[in-house]
Amino acid sequence: MMMMKKGDLWSNLGSTMAAIMFFYAMFRQYLPPHLQNYIFRYSKKLSNLMYPYIHVTFDEFTGERMKRSEAFTAIHNYLKDKSSAFAKRLKGDFAEDRQSLVLSMDYDEEVSDVFQGVKVWWAARKSISKTQQFSFYPASDEKRYYILKFHKRDREFITGTYLLHVLKQGKAIAADNRQRKLYSNNPSQSWSGPGYRSTKWSHVVFEHPATFDTLGMDEKKKEEIKKDLIKFSKGKEYYAKIGKAWKRGYLLFGPPGTGKSTMIAAMANFLKYDVYDLELTTVKNNLELRRLLIETSNKSIIVIEDIDCSLDLTGQREKKKKKDHENEKQMDPISKKAKEEEKNDSEVTLSGLLNFIDGLWSACGGERIIVFTTNYVEKLDPALIRRGRMDKHIEMSYCRSEAFKVLAKNYLDIDSHPLFGEIGQLLEETNMTPADVAENLMLKSDDDEEAETCLKNLIEALKEARKKAEKEEKEKEESAKEDSNEPKPVKENRAIH
Numbered sequence: 001m002m003m004m005k006k007g008d009l010w011s012n013l014g015s016t017m018a019a020i021m022f023f024y025a026m027f028r029q030y031l032p033p034h035l036q037n038y039i040f041r042y043s044k045k046l047s048n049l050m051y052p053y054i055h056v057t058f059d060e061f062t063g064e065r066m067k068r069s070e071a072f073t074a075i076h077n078y079l080k081d082k083s084s085a086f087a088k089r090l091k092g093d094f095a096e097d098r099q100s101l102v103l104s105m106d107y108d109e110e111v112s113d114v115f116q117g118v119k120v121w122w123a124a125r126k127s128i129s130k131t132q133q134f135s136f137y138p139a140s141d142e143k144r145y146y147i148l149k150f151h152k153r154d155r156e157f158i159t160g161t162y163l164l165h166v167l168k169q170g171k172a173i174a175a176d177n178r179q180r181k182l183y184s185n186n187p188s189q190s191w192s193g194p195g196y197r198s199t200k201w202s203h204v205v206f207e208h209p210a211t212f213d214t215l216g217m218d219e220k221k222k223e224e225i226k227k228d229l230i231k232f233s234k235g236k237e238y239y240a241k242i243g244k245a246w247k248r249g250y251l252l253f254g255p256p257g258t259g260k261s262t263m264i265a266a267m268a269n270f271l272k273y274d275v276y277d278l279e280l281t282t283v284k285n286n287l288e289l290r291r292l293l294i295e296t297s298n299k300s301i302i303v304i305e306d307i308d309c310s311l312d313l314t315g316q317r318e319k320k321k322k323k324d325h326e327n328e329k330q331m332d333p334i335s336k337k338a339k340e341e342e343k344n345d346s347e348v349t350l351s352g353l354l355n356f357i358d359g360l361w362s363a364c365g366g367e368r369i370i371v372f373t374t375n376y377v378e379k380l381d382p383a384l385i386r387r388g389r390m391d392k393h394i395e396m397s398y399c400r401s402e403a404f405k406v407l408a409k410n411y412l413d414i415d416s417h418p419l420f421g422e423i424g425q426l427l428e429e430t431n432m433t434p435a436d437v438a439e440n441l442m443l444k445s446d447d448d449e450e451a452e453t454c455l456k457n458l459i460e461a462l463k464e465a466r467k468k469a470e471k472e473e474k475e476k477e478e479s480a481k482e483d484s485n486e487p488k489p490v491k492e493n494r495a496i497h
């Protein structure tokens with residue numbers, strides 16, 4: 001598509017025209033006025049004829065406040081690949097991850113680009129202000145810019161279609177290369193004043209390796225989720241059209257070790273979103289919750305793990321409630337009323353969370369996914385899981401044969417093996433989590449023989465698990481029988497942990 005071309009005929013003609021104009025300017029005072037006008041008009045016509053190109057400049061900094069221009073950044077990203085492939089003089093720098101190098105075209109270098117059959121030329125330029133004085137520090141009044149050159153017959157296409165394409169592509173490349181972050185909320189005691197965004201959330205670089213390819217689950221289900229995510233991420237116009245906030249809620253449920261957290265990482269990697277891991281137990285009240293959620297950025301997944309435990313206000317909060325109640329009894333009516341009003345905002349409640357998901361948050365930004373996970377879907381408040389609130393319910397289940405094949409490919413790098421049949425059969429009869437299956441597939445050395453040993457170990461583990469499950473089933477049946485024969489007089493009251 002692209003060709004690098006240095007020095008071209010039109011540029012030379014352009015220079016010739018410039019020389020003619022220069023001589024005209026020097027000697028025009030010796031010419032009569034009517035001749036001056038005549039020469040001026042026709043030389044302009046001639047120059048347009050000989051040099052039919054248009055130049056557009058894109059400065060790095062624009063406006064009164066000298067903000068870095070978004071267009072410049074997008075163009076820079078757009079040209080990166082093209083420059084490194086076709087420019088002859090390049091400059092290199094560290095990428096954002098500081099692990100790799102990125103190359104871009106050097107100043108005064110030019111590359112061409114062809115889009116829908118139309119050719120344009122891009123050049124990188126740098127100018128340094130003449131007033132600059134000698135300094136050991138990098139030039140502060142250095143001006144960097146790109147120049148786009150195209151034929152005047154393509155004006156409409158370039159200004160209408162091509163530049164939009166460049167901006168869109170440039171932004172997409174930036175989003176692709178962006179280093180993503182994993183945020184966790186800090187306890188409110190360590191938040192600084194209201195203006196400090198960064199202290200509410202701490203972040204590290206998000207580098208989880210999970211992808212949908214490495215996630216062991218039913219292929220059809222996986223594809224459905226991927227499709228859903230793509231539809232969501234491309235749905236800006238759609239959500240605006242139907243008048244709904246650009247957000248989507250997922251509820252992931254299933255026993256421990258079935259891949260709920262892994263699925264979240266795979267989603268984040270798939271969409272290239274940041275992840276906000278919201279620990280609700282350190283959030284004191286709905287107000288704090290609101291503040292935290294307001295400070296999440298676009299293109300992010302907000303995760304509340306184990307939602308059944310997070311909103312279960314047991315332990316300290318229960319004790320505090322009791323104590324407060326006793327204190328309130330002794331209060332005068334006015335203080336009591338004030339206390340009651342304050343109480344509405346004094347703890348994280350389900351309604352606080354839901355209000356945010358539904359209302360306030362919707363008004364303050366878009367492109368956010370919220371994911372709740374739980375081991376016990378049946379324990380959740382119906383208000384939380386009703387459709388519309390959580391748009392998609394995804395069950396992460398025990399490992400079956402299809403998920404096993406993905407794990408075998410990941411862990412042992414094998415697509416098939418004579419033992420797969422037996423393992424598939426055992427997995428249908430036994431409930432084993434993908435985490436436990438994966439544990440058995442971990443290679444301890446590079447020995448080729450070991451893959452088979454791993455599979456045999458897995459068969460043993462599965463048989464063992466099946467035996468255990470059968471034994472437990474039997475014991476249950478027997479105790480049920482005993483229960484029905486001689487009912488216990490007092491019911492045992494056990495705490496659930």
Ligand SMILES: Nc1ncnc2c1ncn2[C@@H]1O[C@H](COP(=O)(O)OP(=O)(O)OP(=O)(O)O)[C@@H](O)[C@H]1O
Nearest residue numbers: 214215216255256257258259260261262434435438
């Ligand atoms: N479906 C899966 N596909 C691939 N690997 C999995 C899957 N499920 C679990 N694993 C492996 O098991 C480990 C534990 O899984 P994960 O933390 O995602 O489970 P979880 O469902 O979030 O468990 P919990 O309910 O305890 O939080 C992961 O590190 C991953 O390697």
Ligand SMILES: [Mg+2]
Nearest residue numbers: 260261262305
């Ligand atoms: Mg988890």
